[in-house]
Amino acid sequence: MSIRSVIVGCGAHLPAKIVTNDDLAKLVDTSDEWIQQRTGIKQRHIAADGELTSDLAIAASQKALERAGISGADLDLIVLATTTPDQTFPATAATVQAKLGMLGGAAFDVQAVCSGFIYALAIADNFIRVGQAKNALVIGAETFSRILDWTDRGTCVLFGDGAGAVVLKAEPASEEGVRRGILSTHLHSDGRHRDLLYVDGGVSSTKTVGHVRMNGKEVFRHAVQRLAEVVDESLTANGLTQADIDWLVPHQANRRIIDSTARKLSLSTDKVVVTVARHGNTSAASIPLALAEAVEDGRVRQGDLVLLEAMGGGLTWGAALVRW
Numbered sequence: 001m002s003i004r005s006v007i008v009g010c011g012a013h014l015p016a017k018i019v020t021n022d023d024l025a026k027l028v029d030t031s032d033e034w035i036q037q038r039t040g041i042k043q044r045h046i047a048a049d050g051e052l053t054s055d056l057a058i059a060a061s062q063k064a065l066e067r068a069g070i071s072g073a074d075l076d077l078i079v080l081a082t083t084t085p086d087q088t089f090p091a092t093a094a095t096v097q098a099k100l101g102m103l104g105g106a107a108f109d110v111q112a113v114c115s116g117f118i119y120a121l122a123i124a125d126n127f128i129r130v131g132q133a134k135n136a137l138v139i140g141a142e143t144f145s146r147i148l149d150w151t152d153r154g155t156c157v158l159f160g161d162g163a164g165a166v167v168l169k170a171e172p173a174s175e176e177g178v179r180r181g182i183l184s185t186h187l188h189s190d191g192r193h194r195d196l197l198y199v200d201g202g203v204s205s206t207k208t209v210g211h212v213r214m215n216g217k218e219v220f221r222h223a224v225q226r227l228a229e230v231v232d233e234s235l236t237a238n239g240l241t242q243a244d245i246d247w248l249v250p251h252q253a254n255r256r257i258i259d260s261t262a263r264k265l266s267l268s269t270d271k272v273v274v275t276v277a278r279h280g281n282t283s284a285a286s287i288p289l290a291l292a293e294a295v296e297d298g299r300v301r302q303g304d305l306v307l308l309e310a311m312g313g314g315l316t317w318g319a320a321l322v323r324w
C-alpha cells in the first residue's frame with residue numbers, strides 16, 4: 001500500500017513591527033506610488049533586534065502543531081527552509097527541534113532562497129513516501145531584512161520577514177483517501193543564472209554576511225517563463241488541467257509575476273491567494289504564510305486542489321500540487 005503526505009496543520013507568524021512604503025521613502029529615494037505600481041507591496045513586517053529566524057519559526061510551528069493536534073515530541077522530521085539562519089551552524093532547525101521538545105528523528109535546514117519552502121516540502125514528502133518519517137514539520141522562515149542593503153532602493157523595498165509552517169502526516173493511500181494529500185512535487189535549478197540574484201558575501205568568500213544584489217528585470221523574465229513551465233509540468237504529471245485548480249498559492253515576490261501566472265492559468269484573481277501587499281517578499285516564508293491565512297479564513301477547503309509554486313535565487317524553482 002502506498003503512503004501519501006497529508007497537510008494536517010498550518011501556522012504562521014509575523015514580527016510585530018510594520019514598515020510602510022512611506023517609511024522607506026524616508027530612507028531611500030522611492031515612493032509609495034512607485035513601489036505599489038511595480039510590485040503591489042504596501043508594507044512589510046520587520047523583525048526586531050534580537051528577534052531571530054528561529055523565534056519566528058518556532059511561533060509558526062507551535063500554531064501548526066496545535067492545528068494538527070500533535071506535540072513537538074510526536075515529530076520525527078523537521079525540514080526548515082531559510083536563507084537567513086540564526087548562525088552559520090548548527091542548522092536553525094536544530095534550535096527549533098530543541099525548543100519544540102522533539103527528542104528523536106532528524107532536523108536540518110534547506111537553502112533554495114525563495115523556492116525554499118517548495119524544496120523543503122518535496123524533501124519531507126519524499127521522506128514520508130519511502131516510510132522514513134511519519135510526522136514531519138516543514139517550515140519556511142526568514143529574517144531577510146538582515147541581508148538587505150538599506151541604501152539600495154532596487155532591493156530594500158521588496159522584502160520582509162516572517163515564518164510559516166505545515167505539519168505533514170503519513171497516511172495510507174486507501175481507497176477513499178487515494179487522492180488526498182501531496183500529489184506531486186517538481187523541483188528545478190539552473191546555476192548558470194546564479195549571478196542574477198545573490199548575496200555579495202559568505203563564510204568562504206568574503207567572511208561577511210553580505211547583502212542582496214539583483215538584476216530585477218532578468219529575474220522577472222525568468223520567473224514568468226519558468227513558473228509557467230513548472231505549473232504545466234505538475235498538471236500534466238497528474239493528468240489534470242488548469243480548470244481543475246481551485247487555489248493558486250504562489251510565492252509572493254511581486255504582484256505582476258503572480259498576475260502573469262494566474263493569467264496563463266486562466267484563473268480569476270479571486271482564486272489566487274495574495275499577501276504580497278501586506279507581507280512583501282518573505283522568501284521561503286511566503287507560501288506557508290499565505291497558505292496558513294487561506295486555510296484559517298476558510299477559503300481552502302477539504303477536497304480543493306491547491307497549486308503551490310515559487311522561483312528564487314540559484315535560480316531555483318518548483319511547484320507542488322496538493323489535494324486538500
Ligand code: ACO
Nearest residue numbers: 030034038114153154157216217219220223253254311312
Ligand atoms: N523607487 C523608485 N525608483 C526605483 C526603485 C524604487 N524603489 N527601484 C528602482 N527604481 C528606478 C530604477 O533606478 C530605474 O530608474 P532609471 O530608469 O532612472 O534607471 C527605474 O526605477 C526602473 O527600474 P527597473 O529596474 O527597470 O524597474 P522594473 O520595472 O524592472 O521594476 C522590479 C523593478 C520591481 C525589481 C522588477 O524588476 C521586479 O519585480 N523583478 C522581479 C524581482 C523579484 O521579484 N525578486 C525577488 C526575488 S526572486 C523571486 O522571488 C521571484
